[in-house]
Amino acid sequence: MFEDTIAERVRPLAQAFTDGGLTRLTVREGEFEVEFRRAPATAAAAAVAPANDVAPARPMDAILADVVGVVRFLRPPITEGMALDADRELAFVETLGIRNAVRSRGPGRVAMIYVTDGQPVEYGQPLFAIER
Amino acid sequence: MFRKVLIANRGEIALRINRACHELGVATVAIFSEADRGSLHVRHADEAFCVGAGPVASSYLNIANIISTGLICGADAIHPGYGFLAENARFAEIARDHGLTFIGPAPEVITAMGDKATARRIMAESGVPTTPGSGILATPEEAAAFAETIGYPVLLKATAGGGGKGMRAVESPAEMANAFATASAEAEASFKDGRMYVEKLIRSPRHIEVQVLGDQYGDVVHLGERDCSVQKPSHQKLIEEAPAAALDPAVRDRLHDIAVTAARAVKYTNAGTLEFLVDGSSVYFMEMNTRIQVEHPVTEMVYGVDLVKEQIRIAAGERLGFTQADLQPHGCAIEVRVNAEDPENNFAPAAGTLSRVEFPGGPGVRVDTHVYSGSVVPPFYDSMLAKIIVTGRTRESAILRMERALSETRIEGVKTTVDFCREIMRDEAFQRAGLGVDWLPRYLLERRTPAAV
Numbered sequence: 001m002f003e004d005t006i007a008e009r010v011r012p013l014a015q016a017f018t019d020g021g022l023t024r025l026t027v028r029e030g031e032f033e034v035e036f037r038r039a040p041a042t043a044a045a046a047a048v049a050p051a052n053d054v055a056p057a058r059p060m061d062a063i064l065a066d067v068v069g070v071v072r073f074l075r076p077p078i079t080e081g082m083a084l085d086a087d088r089e090l091a092f093v094e095t096l097g098i099r100n101a102v103r104s105r106g107p108g109r110v111a112m113i114y115v116t117d118g119q120p121v122e123y124g125q126p127l128f129a130i131e132r
Numbered sequence: 133m134f135r136k137v138l139i140a141n142r143g144e145i146a147l148r149i150n151r152a153c154h155e156l157g158v159a160t161v162a163i164f165s166e167a168d169r170g171s172l173h174v175r176h177a178d179e180a181f182c183v184g185a186g187p188v189a190s191s192y193l194n195i196a197n198i199i200s201t202g203l204i205c206g207a208d209a210i211h212p213g214y215g216f217l218a219e220n221a222r223f224a225e226i227a228r229d230h231g232l233t234f235i236g237p238a239p240e241v242i243t244a245m246g247d248k249a250t251a252r253r254i255m256a257e258s259g260v261p262t263t264p265g266s267g268i269l270a271t272p273e274e275a276a277a278f279a280e281t282i283g284y285p286v287l288l289k290a291t292a293g294g295g296g297k298g299m300r301a302v303e304s305p306a307e308m309a310n311a312f313a314t315a316s317a318e319a320e321a322s323f324k325d326g327r328m329y330v331e332k333l334i335r336s337p338r339h340i341e342v343q344v345l346g347d348q349y350g351d352v353v354h355l356g357e358r359d360c361s362v363q364k365p366s367h368q369k370l371i372e373e374a375p376a377a378a379l380d381p382a383v384r385d386r387l388h389d390i391a392v393t394a395a396r397a398v399k400y401t402n403a404g405t406l407e408f409l410v411d412g413s414s415v416y417f418m419e420m421n422t423r424i425q426v427e428h429p430v431t432e433m434v435y436g437v438d439l440v441k442e443q444i445r446i447a448a449g450e451r452l453g454f455t456q457a458d459l460q461p462h463g464c465a466i467e468v469r470v471n472a473e474d475p476e477n478n479f480a481p482a483a484g485t486l487s488r489v490e491f492p493g494g495p496g497v498r499v500d501t502h503v504y505s506g507s508v509v510p511p512f513y514d515s516m517l518a519k520i521i522v523t524g525r526t527r528e529s530a531i532l533r534m535e536r537a538l539s540e541t542r543i544e545g546v547k548t549t550v551d552f553c554r555e556i557m558r559d560e561a562f563q564r565a566g567l568g569v570d571w572l573p574r575y576l577l578e579r580r581t582p583a584a585v
Contacts, residue, residue, distance in 0.1 A: 067196065067197055067200070068181060068182075068183055068196075068197040068198075068200040068201050068204065069200050069204070070204065095196055095197070095200045096196055096199060096200055096203070096230070098196075120204040120205075122181045122182040122183070122201075123166075123181075123182045123183050123184050123185075123191075123197060124166060124182055124185075125182075
């Protein structure tokens with residue numbers, strides 16, 4: 001079956017991703033493309049009980065889309081590594097012409113930006129990871 | 133024809149719509165809640181978007197997220213299925229305002245038919261018979277006078293009533309004064325409104341409904357009737373069939389004529405159903421459902437018409453591909469709703485993981501479902517897991533086939549209606565046909581207390 005083939009190909013990659021303590025892994029081969037991203041919740045859990053000898057990661061919060069829409073970056077846009085001294089706007093998700101603010105929910109450092117400007121997102125999709 | 137259709141629903145009907153779209157060469161976008169990520173309707177669609185959390189208000193009723201999904205994906209139409217937003221005129225209007233064709237009737241028609249009083253008035257004006265009833269009656273004497281004009285027994289009802297409160301069956305004039313006083317007092321206590329009216333009491337009516345299709349050019353056809361009289365005490369349908377057995381041919385023709393007349397009167401487009409109470413040769417209009425219905429497959433099997441494809445074609449502006457004369461029913465079809473419910477405990481719904489799922493097959497068997505072995509039944513939604521539909525040259529052969537199909541069905545992990553429906557197939561009264569809507573509730577009572585019968 002098609003799905004089984006995919007599962008067979010993905011399994012060893014997933015293993016490598018987990019064992020290596022990676023935060024992001026993308027593999028492309030022809031039409032086949034797979035990307036692993038460590039969910040920030042998992043990253044936080046890893047900080048409590050680090051696997052192997054990976055340096056403990058700082059706790060991270062995932063900022064998820066709570067509406068379906070199109071991501072609009074601010075001008076100038078938020079960049080990875082940026083320090084946030086307080087709760088602030090990171091971007092908007094535009095839904096039926098309404099701009100829904102995406103906020104950092106407190107101070108921290110922008111550890112990862114999962115989306116690009118103009119990208120459509122679904123409900124619950126990770127937009128940013130904020131290191132606290 | 134559309135390029136891409138957004139399916140604004142879940143479960144078996146979402147999958148059913150997906151199939152119709154793919155057969156028409158139309159791409160599909162599924163929406164799903166976080167609780168439905170593993171559902172078959174998500175797997176089979178060309179694209180799928182999570183629109184919210186498990187509870188329906190966050191997801192399947194979230195108009196902004198659903199319409200937004202349609203726009204993001206470049207869909208040009210929305211199929212609402214049944215339930216959820218299917219009869220929400222505002223949703224249909226918002227879709228239209230955003231350039232998405234709503235696959236259903238015009239929002240104005242949904243509004244008119246959605247209000248029971250308005251629908252009854254429009255139907256009465258078009259000469260469609262409705263249950264005889266009075267306006268507000270101030271005194272028991274007025275109520276008795278009106279009851280004389282329609283004949284006893286009558287139902288005395290509180291205008292604000294619901295759930296049986298403020299409602300009394302009145303068998304004779306002698307009972308009226310007392311019934312009026314107690315029912316009115318009860319309504320006053322429950323709803324702070326003791327105003328009463330009188331309606332004809334139909335003791336054991338059959339629930340018979342007629343399927344219609346109308347295109348955007350004024351052509352309307354009917355696709356016969358369905359008998360949905362086997363209903364749980366909650367009035368939810370459990371077993372449906374087409375055509376209605378043991379029905380006077382004159383009554384059948386009348387139902388069909390009324391349905392087409394009524395649909396024309398409201399300039400109805402797309403698929404719709406007119407529900408009637410049938411009592412002997414008397415026929416009363418109840419309501420019109422402006423959507424595809426759960427039990428549409430029995431009509432499809434008997435008429436050889438794909439109703440969902442017709443809905444999409446009509447919405448895309450195509451003409452009906454057939455005339456009334458082209459539509460001839462063949463044989464009989466029966467549908468059983470396989471629900472995650474416990475028939476031994478008032479059909480209480482159950483949620484959980486389906487550890488094992490095996491559906492029937494073989495000649496004349498159709499299964500519409502979104503579940504599989506290992507799939508999870510979330511607690512947020514309707515408990516229907518599948519519809520098993522069988523056909524037969526005769527009703528007798530269809531019943532035997534349904535019994536066989538249910539005997540092949542294995543669902544483990546939650547209680548279901550499978551065995552109970554199999555028991556009904558073997559019941560003599562069911563086999564004789566022509567049952568009223570009060571039959572199943574009585575059957576359940578007698579089954580529970582066999583000694584008292």
